Amino acid sequence: MGYFEGFGVTFRKLLHGGDAGRVVTVEYPKKKRAKAIRLHGRHVLNKYEDGMEKCIGCELCAGVCPARCIYVRGKDNPADDPVSPGERYGFVYEINYLRCIHCDLCVEACPTEAITETKLFEFSFTNRQDAIYTKTELVVDDDGKPQQLPWEDWREGEDVHTSAWMRATAPSGAAEFEGRVSWAGELGYGVREPESGQMVDIPEVTADQQADDPEQQVLHGVDAQTHGNIDPHGHPLSVDAEVASE
Amino acid sequence: MDPLFNTGLSPSVVTVVLIKTLIVFAFLLIATMLMVWFERKLIGDMQNRIGPNRAGPWGILQTLADGIKLFFKEPMVPERADKLIFRVAPYLSFVPAFLTFSIVPIGGIFAPGHDGTVSILGHDTYLQLADPPIGILVALACSSIAVYGVMLAGWSSGSKYPLLGSVRASAQMVSYEAALGLATVTVVLTAGTLSTHGIVAQQAGAGPGDILPNWTILITGFVPFFIFFLAGTAEIERPPFDLLEAEQELVAGFNTEYSGIRFALFYLASFMNTITTSGIVVTLFLGGPAGPLLFGPDWIWPLIWFFGKVFVFLFIFVWFRATLPRYRYDQLMDLGWKVMIPLALGWMLIVAAIRIASDRGWNLVLVVAIGGTTLVIAAALLGAARRTAGQRREEELQPEGTTS
Numbered sequence: 001m002g003y004f005e006g007f008g009v010t011f012r013k014l015l016h017g018g019d020a021g022r023v024v025t026v027e028y029p030k031k032k033r034a035k036a037i038r039l040h041g042r043h044v045l046n047k048y049e050d051g052m053e054k055c056i057g058c059e060l061c062a063g064v065c066p067a068r069c070i071y072v073r074g075k076d077n078p079a080d081d082p083v084s085p086g087e088r089y090g091f092v093y094e095i096n097y098l099r100c101i102h103c104d105l106c107v108e109a110c111p112t113e114a115i116t117e118t119k120l121f122e123f124s125f126t127n128r129q130d131a132i133y134t135k136t137e138l139v140v141d142d143d144g145k146p147q148q149l150p151w152e153d154w155r156e157g158e159d160v161h162t163s164a165w166m167r168a169t170a171p172s173g174a175a176e177f178e179g180r181v182s183w184a185g186e187l188g189y190g191v192r193e194p195e196s197g198q199m200v201d202i203p204e205v206t207a208d209q210q211a212d213d214p215e216q217q218v219l220h221g222v223d224a225q226t227h228g229n230i231d232p233h234g235h236p237l238s239v240d241a242e243v244a245s246e
Numbered sequence: 247m248d249p250l251f252n253t254g255l256s257p258s259v260v261t262v263v264l265i266k267t268l269i270v271f272a273f274l275l276i277a278t279m280l281m282v283w284f285e286r287k288l289i290g291d292m293q294n295r296i297g298p299n300r301a302g303p304w305g306i307l308q309t310l311a312d313g314i315k316l317f318f319k320e321p322m323v324p325e326r327a328d329k330l331i332f333r334v335a336p337y338l339s340f341v342p343a344f345l346t347f348s349i350v351p352i353g354g355i356f357a358p359g360h361d362g363t364v365s366i367l368g369h370d371t372y373l374q375l376a377d378p379p380i381g382i383l384v385a386l387a388c389s390s391i392a393v394y395g396v397m398l399a400g401w402s403s404g405s406k407y408p409l410l411g412s413v414r415a416s417a418q419m420v421s422y423e424a425a426l427g428l429a430t431v432t433v434v435l436t437a438g439t440l441s442t443h444g445i446v447a448q449q450a451g452a453g454p455g456d457i458l459p460n461w462t463i464l465i466t467g468f469v470p471f472f473i474f475f476l477a478g479t480a481e482i483e484r485p486p487f488d489l490l491e492a493e494q495e496l497v498a499g500f501n502t503e504y505s506g507i508r509f510a511l512f513y514l515a516s517f518m519n520t521i522t523t524s525g526i527v528v529t530l531f532l533g534g535p536a537g538p539l540l541f542g543p544d545w546i547w548p549l550i551w552f553f554g555k556v557f558v559f560l561f562i563f564v565w566f567r568a569t570l571p572r573y574r575y576d577q578l579m580d581l582g583w584k585v586m587i588p589l590a591l592g593w594m595l596i597v598a599a600i601r602i603a604s605d606r607g608w609n610l611v612l613v614v615a616i617g618g619t620t621l622v623i624a625a626a627l628l629g630a631a632r633r634t635a636g637q638r639r640e641e642e643l644q645p646e647g648t649t650s
Contacts, residue, residue, distance in 0.1 A: 006569045010292040025296045 035158070040102035041120040043095055044146045045139040046113065053083050053139065054114030057090035061106035061115055069099035070106060086112075093135035098128065118159060123152040248443075249363060250371035262366050270375045274347055278518045279309040285517070285564045292568035313510060321506035326404030335402060336504070336511035339395025342388035343518040348375035349384050349442045350525040353548045356450035356536040362443060364545065372443050373535070373548075381440035382430055385526050386423070389481050392519070393419045396483075396490070399512070400500035411499030414575065415483065415490035421582040422480040422487075428590035429474035432597050433530045436465050446534035463531040466597055471531045473590045475559075478527060480582065482519040484563055486570035487578060524559035528552065588628055592621040 016023065026033055046054045057074020073092035083089040106115050125131045130151060140146055146159050250259055283298065283306055290297025298305030323329055353373035354362035363370045378384060393416050400412020437445040445462070453460030463471045480487035491499030501512045528534055532555050535548030573581070596617045603613040 007565060010565060010568045013294060014288070014291045016291070022294060023296055024294045027296070027299075 029153075032155075032158075035119045039119045039121070040104050041118040042097065042123065042133070042146075043106070043115050043117050043138055045090075045093060045115055045135065047140055047142075047144065048085065051142065052085050053089055054112045055090035055093065056084050056086035056112055056114070057088045058111065060109040060111065064105045064109040066103060066105065067099045067101050069096040070094070071096075090114075090135065093138060094132050095138065096132045097123070097125075098131045118146050120146065120152060120154050120158060122154060123149065125151045248372050248377045250369050253369075258367050259369060262369050262371060265366070266371075266375050270347060271344070274344060274518060274521070277521050278514055279313075280306070281517050281521055281560060282309040282312075282513075284560065285567070288561070288564045289568045292565075316510040316513075317507050319506040321508055322503075324404055324503050327503065328402035328404065331398050331402035332503075333508070335395050335399035336508045336515075337395070338398060339392055339515040340511045340518075342392040342395070343515040343522060346385050346388040346522045347518075347525060349378065349381060350374060350522070350529050351377075351443055351446050351534050352525075352552050353535050353545070355539065355544055355548055356446055356534070357539070358451045360450075361447055362450075362535070362548075374443065377441055377443045379441060381442045382434065382445070382526075382530070383440060385522075386427055386430065389419070389426070390423060392515075395512075395515070396500050399504065403500075403503040405503050407496045407498075408500050408502045411490045411492075411496045411502070414496075415500055418483070418487065418490060418578060418582075419481055421579060422477040422586070425473055425477040425582060425586040425590050426481055428587065428594055429470040429477065430530065432466050432470040432590070432594045433462050433474075435594070435597055435601060436462055442529050442534075446529060446536060449533040450536040459533055459536070461531060461533045466531075467593070469589065469593045470597075471527075473586050473593075474530065475527055477582075477586060478523040479563070479566065480578070482516065482523050484520060485567040486573050489572055489575060489578065492572060520560065520563055521556065524556045524563070525552075527559055528555040584628070584632060588625070592624065596621065 048054060055072075057072060059072045059074060062070040062072045071092065071094040072090050074088040075091040077083055077087060077089050083091075102117065102121075104117055107117055130149075137147060137149060148154065148159075250262060253259070286308065287297040287305065298308035301307040301311040323332055351362060351372060351374040354360075354364050356362045362372055364373055365371075376384075396419070397412045397416040400408040400410075400415070403409070433445065434440055437448040439445060439448070449459070449461050451460050452458075454464060458464055483490050490496070491501070496502070501509055504512060533551075534555075535552040537547060537551035539547045596614070599613050599617045600610065602608075603610055
């Protein structure tokens, strides 16, 4: 057909026949695309299942923030009505979204998985005051879900995986966790299977393989440790000790 | 001549002319509006997109919204522009686009026994704004004047890219006007008249074999039609010949410095030219409003035939744009000067020879054979000349000390 083949191509697309003629436009405000599994949206401050806040006011997130957009002030927990299980809690927590670059370094720095990033990014505030999210706006509700603010556009189901927590660097200084990713599980909301390329990639080790492949043995051992380090409720062990030493 | 003026001028005759002018004016504006929408929607479909869909149902009011926006935008005049010419140029582009359509017959029954007259306010008249004796030459003249709009716009902008765009545009339009004119000459030869009304009347009725219509496209053997259509595409700078506004090279070509309502005029003119050129092609080659009258009122069928034929060409123009990449400048000039003009000229000579032969009663087969052989030899000689010239040029371009 030579020169005229192109006319056939465009005409078939006009008729929307087959996959080649599929309309690729997503009518955005009406429909939304599925979000990437590791999308960095706005933050939430998570709670434990018993309603306690995870934030212990240690200010590591503020310290690591390259954009200097986080402002935290810690305070001793009231003895009769503690806010967090630790000694202290964050009583001021503000994030300025005009500055935040969503690098997730705060999430990695947090020793208690208190701050995580949701998949929500569609907010259009109209003044600087709204751009600064305070603690009342950041903290999750009793079900572990983020609060919907008037200028945010998100719909049913978009708030899942709010507590997704990516452990890209070694937490607690344990070198075996280097490069491993896992998801935190607070309140059972946002808990999910590990991504492919993480634990799934580790091949099932049979008994005789284990004997003659020392490298596989090590990997298998680390896998066990990952599960062992976080208890079923998502409470990381040995947090209290770190806070106490602060 | 339009029978409207047979009885001299009277107030009612002037009224008829005014009504026709208003209708054509309004029709062209609305048609252009719909054409812009149609093109954007269709090309969206052809590119796996949706196209405009916000203003009105299916986005049909998108052009209106764009027009209102452009109207209220600030029209800027560059400091180094030639201010007067800069302001006049859009109208030089816009007015010819309107004028050309005035000679296109859009309705009226053309059949044996009917010469396309209709009765308005008790006056017999043609369903076209004007039927001057020079007829189709008006269209050629208007397309020549449109060159000035484009050229002066680029020149008066006082800016580099518009100037480059307008230099390209004027060279392109002047080159293709020759091919356009030669294809038109073939039509005029067969029709025996310059008047567009006469050309359409000539095409009404049964043609070859009493089955096919008597359209010029068949009588002249397709070649002038293709030449006219392609040269017309180049003349109105539609893709694939839109290199005067090649975005990748020239920002937007001659209208880079234009904004607001002046830009809207250029935009409008370019889409209006698309409609007008389709109308002229239909008039010259496809019998205009001529066609069989089926059920229902008789007066409606010529309109349906005319707009149906025009619509096919509008579709093809958009299809071209969605499919073909842009020509390179030297390819464009090659096609114009070395292929289309010689071909149009040769074909015109053959058609003329056949006319004379049938008038004088010569042997038609012999005439066609001799004419065809002469043209083939001429084409071969031209091809040889082109190849030799190309080789010479390449040898000159060779760096010293190397051999090809």
